[in-house]
Amino acid sequence: MDQGSSSWFLYFFLCTLLTSQLDGMYGEGTQKAPNNREIEKRILDKVMNTKVYDNKIRPVGAGGEGATVVNVNLFVRSIARIDDVKMEYSVQLTFREQWLDDRLRFDNFKPTPPKDLAYLTLTDSAKVWMPDLFFSNERQGHLHNIITPNVYIRIFPNGEVLYSIRISLTLSCPMILKLFPLDKQVCTLRMASYGWTTEDVIFKWKSNDPVQVTKDLHLPRFALEQFTTDYCDSVTNTGTYSCLRVDLLFKRQFSYYLLQIYIPGCMLVIVSWVSFWLDAGAVPARVSLGVTTLLTMATQTSGINQKLPPVSYTKALDVWTGVCLTFVFGALLEFALVNYASRNDQHRSAVIKQRKQWEAEQAAAMETAKAAANSRTPNSNKPIMALARNSTVGFDSTSGDDPACPLHFGILSTASCTKTWLSRFPSRSKRIDVIARIVFPLLFAFFNVAYWCAYVLRKEDPESLIQ
Template sequence: MAPVVGVTIAIFLYLAQICWGVQQKINYREKEKQVLDQILGPGSYDARIRPSGVNGTAGAPTIVRVNIFLRSISKIDDYKMEYSVQLTFREQWLDERLKFNDFGGKLKYLTLTEANRVWMPDLFFSNEKEGHFHNIIMPNVYIRIFPYGSVLYSIRISLTLSCPMNLKLYPLDRQVCSLRMASYGWTTDDLVFLWKEGDPVQVVKNLHLPRFTLEKFLTDYCNSKTNTGEYSCLKVDLLFKREFSYYLIQIYIPCCMLVIVSWVSFWLDQSAVPARVSLGVTTLLTMATQTSGINASLPPVSYTKAIDVWTGVCLTFVFGALLEFALVNYASRSDMHRDNMQKQRRQCELEHAAQLEAAADLLQDGGATFAMPLVRQPGDQTLEKMRHCKVHMQQPQRPNCCRTWLSKFPTRSKRIDVISRITFPLVFAFFNLTYWSTYLFREDSEGE
């Protein structure tokens, strides 16, 4: 009988402990409600009055510490010079009016979802163009009040911020985009923003940016002075490096291919006028379309960009190949005219020589009959003088490999094509050497 009584008493005590724990938990939630009503009651707290300064000093400014968690950077627009970012923004300050009893550590903090219940710093983003809060499924905002009076405000927001860019080295450039936060109405005598000690800015792992890479970020202060006073300001400088592989595939390689295709005209026969004209005009129009497409995605700036130099020189090479054919066509017609003149001159010389031979034969026949000495005719003297002048006018030429090589091509039009086959690639290769060494060196120097 005694063991049964003991077991019954043990079960009763266990159930009593469970009920007591449930009662204690219910009382704990009741205490949380009571604390909120006590510290935020109408007669005990006024959200219009800012908290006191350090150590409760009424005249000292309120210190607000800020930190940011960058969740994503969706786009960086070169034309509008802006970028979009999504971040979790946090502020923390001390308001001694919100101190409460934590009941031995059972109340770690109190949570609010209405920002208008407590005093809030009047921070704004000075370079913001557009922005919105996130309300799915519930508003992504909370306020935590700690027992010693510290207030933590956290909110998730998306912003579109202006980013003035220098595109002189585009697309081999680096851009610095800033995120600026400042006080709108409170001067530094009343409110001071400071970065949170330790790690004020965090970035999500595996941050992916289209056509850019986030190299590093720097935190700094940017206090501004106006006619109404000095205002506290914080800023984050984000250093973006443009991914060059995209532009290499989409711009530089196609432009090189167009320039090389325009050189095919040098290897076509000079009589293939339709083929050479259509090839030159097609490459020229394609290069012009490529250039206009590139400029359409960039703002109309007053200075020359690196991509402008590249497309301008490539367009000049393609246009030069078309002009080369015009020169070849003109030289070909000159060669034909010269050949016709030479043929006519040779025909006249042959006719004149035949007449002289006929006259000489007549003289020889008459000399055998009359035994008269052979008399030179005026035509013979003229021929001898011409041969004498030609011999003396020809100056001795020094052996030259280039001249010897060009002598293999009798016409001037053919020589122009042959020289262009060598000159155009060499000049284009020299331009590439100068272009890449110049802009890559400038990129490294400015990056340092």
């Protein structure tokens, strides 16, 4: 190899070496720094290392000993229905619980995590220890998985764990329906530990605003008046278990029942009184009116009871429908009494007519006898006149009473005036109708005053409604 070729080879070798060195120097400086997701993955892999963390063992309490404290809070998203027959209600809520697990702490890791990493996020709750909370009065329930499972877990640098999930529940709600439909009901949501006793796990309400309710909550037949939180630890033969409770106080909306039950009931009772103004001889009209209103009232009562559970006590609605049914039935019985009195009046009129005819015949006979006696003996008419007076005295006593109202020491007698006023209606059937026109409305008005005063003004203690 000549000297020129050797020089070119040496020059090429030196350029290649220099280029590789420069690439190494600048290449290291241009590598991208790891982003937060990569850092989060590294931290999760480290804290979730099965050699260090076991999700089957509960975390220790504060100070390294004692029970694990779990703080709970709820957000009520909606209440779908409140069923009076099944005595249950359906609710959708966001359930959150938070506790401290020192084994998941990562603020002391090296290198120190960036300050903008506020928490780690998980979607698989099986990777961490979870409290064994359950809803003790639940009948049905399901999780929400559209579009993805509505659940997340946040792990904070100090080891705190926040678990949040959206669930729908159907819960039992025992009701006391004595004041239905003027009642209030308390529906309870109970949460308790299934296996851990208070020596291991304690549930507590979040200190600030533990229960939140959406402002768009609208129920068709109820209004949520208030809600309270409380504790309900249960003691069994296996230990004492921590328990939380939310009491939701609902007031029933009365306007629906006023329009569907009370006003129609009043109208049916008033319609049954129309028969009091019909003639006693209008038998088909009065019977049809009475039977129709009675059947309508009975059908309405039956339809109402089908929407309510069979209970052993009397409800406020039972009192109303029972009294209305009694008034309608009473109007029908009143017609039966009027019809009976009318037939008696007709029989009595026939008897009086025959009696007057007999009296006329007797008077004519006496006049004939008197004329014959006068033609024989002028002075022998005294016994005959006495006989005539004796025979007519009984009929003179049937004359009507003085229609004027008598005065007793200058005071008008109410009873006498009432009797005088009733004398304007000679038949008993007519008098019964007139009395019914006054008595039935007065009694119904008195019942309404007593009913609404007894039930509307009655105050319920919410504590007495909690089952």
